[in-house]
Amino acid sequence: MTKTKVYKPQKRGILVQGDQAVVEGALAAGVEFFAGYPITPASEIAEGFARELPKVGGKFLQMEDEIAGMAAIVGASLAGKKAITATSGPGFSLKQENLGFAIMIEAPLVVVNVQRVGPSTGLPTSPSQGDVMQSRWGRNGDQPIIVLAPASVQECFDLSITAVNFSEKYRQPVILLLDEVIGHLREKIIIKKAEELDIWERKRPALNERRNNFNPYQETDDLIPPMPDYGSGFRYHASGLFHDQTGFPSGKNKTAKNLMDRLTKKITANLSEILLYEKDVRKEDQAAVLSFGSAVRTAISAVHTARKAGLKVGYFKLKTIWPFPEEEVAKLAEEVDTIIVPELNQGQLIGEVKKAAGCKADVIGINDYSGLLLKPEEIRSVLEEVL
Amino acid sequence: MDIYKYLRKEKLPHIWCPGCGHGTILNSFVRAFDKSGLNQDKTVVISGIGCSGRATGYLNFDSLHTTHGRAIAFATGVKMANPELNVIVMTGDGDGAAIGGNHLIHAARRNIDLTVILFNNQIYGMTGGQFSPMTPEGANATTAPYGNIDRNFDLCQLTKAAGATFTARGATFNPRQLTNIIKKALLHKGFSFVESFTQCPVRYGKLNQTADPVDMLKLQKQKTADIKKWLQFSDEEKEIIYPLGVLNEEINPENEYTFRYQKIIEKTLEKGVL
CATH class of the missing domain: 3.40.50.970 (Thiamin diphosphate (ThDP)-binding fold, Pyr/PP domains)
Structure with missing residues (x-):
């Protein structure tokens, strides 16, 4: 069309x-x-x-x-x-x-x-x-x-x-x-x-590769195989089964592991581009509120009013939640004593925060799973307790 | 006729059991495709899970081996995204009539230009012989050890009632007829549905005293009749004999779904509503 x-x-x-x-x-x-x-x-x-x-x-x-x-x-x-x-x-x-x-x-x-x-x-x-x-x-x-x-x-x-x-x-x-x-x-x-706007397009193979034993899942340096459009003459096979570079199913364990490794690596090799976050933690801050989605609005509001009252607190706002920014959160845990994680659930992302923070900072969750938004005062009262 | 250009020769021999009829359907398909004159590079074959699902891997086209039952839904996306492509679905009686039954009737309802070829071996072969919606009443299966009490669909009647504008039935004992049917289905503009009986001596036959594939083919012949002959049958005979051939064909390309959507696109452009 x-x-x-x-x-x-x-x-x-x-x-x-x-x-x-x-x-x-x-x-x-x-x-x-x-x-x-x-x-x-x-x-x-x-x-x-x-x-x-x-x-x-x-x-x-x-x-x-x-x-x-x-x-x-x-x-x-x-x-x-x-x-x-x-x-x-x-x-x-x-x-x-x-x-x-x-x-x-x-x-x-x-x-x-x-x-x-x-x-x-x-x-x-x-x-x-x-x-x-x-x-x-x-x-x-x-x-x-x-x-x-x-x-x-x-x-x-x-x-x-x-x-x-x-x-x-x-x-x-x-x-x-x-x-x-x-x-x-x-x-x-x-x-x-x-x-x-910066708009990106998938990498497509050159049309002259069509009859040249084209491998739709070839291992390129960037780990991302060029993708032909259906109907452009490549006649390639795609399957949900583990497959080798040709795209055809393979029951070989080594092939399965290779594919899993490449799928994982194509993301982990590009974390600097993929991990999006905003951080406002000052040198003197002793606590940080880490949040994402609608909880960010409550968190930033609470941090601003707390700072006005002289509390030493910053925030860490995640835009990319998966892959989880482990190194960045580990660094945060070295900078502050306490990380507060407000979530509208019984505590899901907090597990990742705890893993990344190890024992370098206390990690405290604030959770509402009743269908209401968190209120800034709820975060404020926890801040006053820990600071 | 060079049918090998439509096959990925290096992927043969196929994985289907000795005596299985699926290879016969594949054979009819490549011959029908050759006769249809359609462009091999502008054709996508899509399958789901089960023995029929493996068919696409042997075919030298753009091919997609999808999840269980969903091939028609994937195919709908491909066709809608690029209506210039010929999109063919190969499915089975478990894949297409059980887990994928809803997609089958809704694609028929839309009358989107797909060709669906359903390999009906009346059993779940790949998982070892469990009964499917097409296993005859009274037949044995590993999950119907005392005889199957589930009733069958008449898939051609079902898809016709849902809106398919081409329905046909063939059988592997008569590959010439099957080839002709598939060719017509490929050239039909609109949703075309072809059911083909295919024998499964290993999983179905062994449990039902017909382990010899030749016996199964003979049985197919006994239980079917060409539509012209079938129409002369008594009501009692019609109950137990399946008609073969093109059973329903409505020619109206303007009633096809992607054509109709293109009209919507043109309408919004006329109005200049951007």
Whole structure:
């Protein structure tokens, strides 16, 4: 299908929900394909793509279920399109098998999960950060994953571009992890114009390699094999079974280990680019609040008022939660005595913080899993206790 | 006819058991593809899990060996993303009619231009002989040791009722007919569904007193009849005999899903709603 119109975002300020900002960001990043299934609180993302994609010659598919939505974007990715889907916790559970498949065949794509309170159908219209571990380990087996968590509507726009970019560059599914409040919150955002955006494309093999014993999963120096579009004459095979460089299944243990090592390494070799965070910890600070997603808003507000009252506290805000920034958090643990980790769950990311901090700092969790946001006062009172 | 250009010769011999009918379907497929005149480089073959799932690995096309039951959903994404591609799904009775049954009927409902070839061996072969939705009532399976009480689908009727604009049934005892059917299915604009009976002497036959593949082929012949002949049968005969051939064909390319979506794209462009 010939593309009918290239989407060129114009610089403008708009008041939108986080869910809509994700749509704007994805379009700006060159997404041309959405397939999914309605689910609260992510349905606005599907609605946005249904409205916007045909205008740019892109395709929107409402599939028969969450599983099919995930499968369809893998298919679209193989056909050469930047593809995305959006869901919430229960739907995310259903997507896991085909997400594992996408990781195995290295299909660039983005899955948005607007978290709601679980388990099961839970509280559909309340915020939660309960899918931290589901996003990391929801599939069977070891595997790499990149998970980005925006804390504002502007970051929904910005990180949705980053998510698409990372997926293309690393041939790697990327999860954009919102929560209900970030998805439904309305804030003014600035859409950057096309020229100001840095948009990345997957590496494709040269067409003259088609008949030259082309290996679709060859071991290149950067560990990321060039990816041909289906229909461009390479006639290559992709399978969820362990495969060698040719793409065909291999039951050899050494081949299995080689592939696992490469899949892991292509991410760990690029941590300096992938790990996104903001840190404001002064020399004199004795404590830091480490947070991500909507908890960041509470955390930064608490830190600012605490500082005004003379408390020595800083913050560490994660935008990339997986891979987890172990070294950076280990360094933080050397700088402060206490790390406070507010989360809208019973304590999921805190385990990683504790692992990274070792015994160099006390790590204290503040948790709300009732469907409410944390209040700055709750963090403040813990700060007053420890400082 | 050079059928070997459609095969990945270095991947042969195939892994299917001695006497299995899947190779016959593959044979019919490559011959049908050759006769269809379609472009090999613009064709994608997609399969799921099970014995049928291995078919795509032997075919010299862009190929995708997906998860259990989901091949049609992957195929829908490929076709929608690039409607210029010929997209063919190879599935089985467990893969396509059980775990993937929902995708089958919804792809038929959309009338998206896919060709689905369902290898019906009436059993879960690869996992060792458990009953499938297509195992005949009364037949034995490892999970139906006292005889199967589950009723079957009539997959051609099912997909037709769901909206498929081409449905056909073939059998491995008659590869010439199967080849013709598949060729027509490949050229049909819209959702085309081909069910092919295929014998599984090792997993089905051994449990059901027909371990000899020749006996199984003879049985196929007894239990089927060409659609022209079948239409003359009494209602009682129709109950126990399956019709073979093209059973339903509606020609209306404008009713095809990607064509209809393209109309939406053109509509938004006319309005200039960017």
